[in-house]
Amino acid sequence: MPNNSVVLRVPVLGIIGCGRMAEAMLSRLLVDGLLPEQVWVSARSPQRQQYLAETYGVKVTTNQEVATAEILLLAVKPQAFADIEVELADAEVARRAGIVVSIMAGIYSGRLRQLFPQRLIFRAMPNTPAQVGAGVIALASDSAAGELEIEKIKSLLGVLGRVVAVSEGQMDAVTALSGSxxxxxxxxxxxxxxxxxxxxxxxxxxxxxxxxxxxxxxxxxxxxxxxxxxxxxxxxxxxxxxxxxxxxxxxxxxxxxxxxxxxxxxxxxxxxx
Structure with a gap:
């Protein structure tokens, strides 16, 4: 039976850039009890958008609307983040309270906080085995985050495998070792x-x-x-x-x-x- 506690811990999830890694998380969260109507996603190509909507029943919409989610997962390629910054720079949604979880390599929290000044910033580095729930996910938490927020994000990422706490200064090393x-x-x-x-x-x-x-x-x-x-x-x-x-x-x-x-x-x- 689904684990309904996951629904309570993850009230609304937004995913900007729902590629393979984000899709793996999405599919496992839905199996664990997250409801499709609680998830909004964006994707670049119309074919990908149609696939996500038909396969998972989630809402596929614009980056600005996805950014209204309480928990926002940034899963675009690092090189594409500049476009997201331009798109959301003047958007009111970027200044709302909430949580941002980035799985982008090489994009530090200081840069993310400039775009999302009112949100807690988490950085995570999952590796490819996470697609089958056997990954190692390094998690650097916002220093302002409380135990409740940290456990919420650990629960979110835990569907991909083992979550290991690291400092943000270790994230490049983690990317090189377990990411690559x-x-x-x-x-x-x-x-x-x-x-x-x-x-x-x-x-x-x-x-x-x-x-x-x-x-x-x-x-x-x-x-x-x-x-x-x-x-x-x-x-x-x-x-x-x-x-x-x-x-x-x-x-x-x-x-x-x-x-x-x-x-x-x-x-x-x-x-x-």
Whole structure:
């Protein structure tokens, strides 16, 4: 049965830029008990607008009307935010009280507060696994927000996965690590799958083995509270297959390359500000 408590915690939700991530949140909130009539959304293309209205029964309207919602989710690309600023700059709705939750990378709360001076500002960074409810969502709360407002936003974002509290100063690092991280992991997964095929396994069997190995390794690390080095050493026996493979990884500088990858993503996130 739907969790009707969610309805009480989220009285009205407005979404500007209802793309894939925002749609994932919308669909899960509706399953949990949020009513379609409590949600107003905007989208750029007429096809997208029609899809959202027909699929979810929500009200699709202008950015200015969406901005009247008590909780406003900003989910446009960071590069498109300047257009939103121009559109809402002189609109009275931007000066109403309420809450703004931004999932835009690189747009700091100070800039958001200039547009929404009377609202509490929250910044969140979900990652792609949030589309299946398995994400990690970093949340930086407004210093003026009370416990009730913070719990309300945690409940809103919690349908996407685990919510982790961070400071806004950490948000660029979060973007680089967990925001971009799924792409880095997917590249590693793809390479392992190709390696399985190279040593004679079928593609379907290789994918089953690789996906299961990665999921199981993460579960073991979590449930046993192991440091990754502990698990690595437990798998590595003298003169065995694992140490032979690890030697190749270390010679290729994989450890350092991954660190530099995250640092490059971090620098790019800072450049978006």
């Amino acid at each position: 991280g799924p792409a880095f992991i997917a590249l590693i997964v793809e390479a392992l799958c190709d390696a399985g095929v190279a040593v004679g396994l079928s593609r379907s069997l290789t994918q089953e083995l690789v996906y299961g190995t990665i999921a199981g390794t993460v579960q073991l690390l979590n449930e046993r509270a192991l440091h990754p080095a502990q698990l690595k050493d437990a798998v590595t026996s003298p003169a065995g297959t694992t140490i032979a493979g690890l030697e190749v990884l270390e010679a290729a500088g994989v450890r350092g390359t991954l660190m530099q990858t995250v640092k490059a993503a971090y620098e790019r996130a800072q450049a978006l500000n």
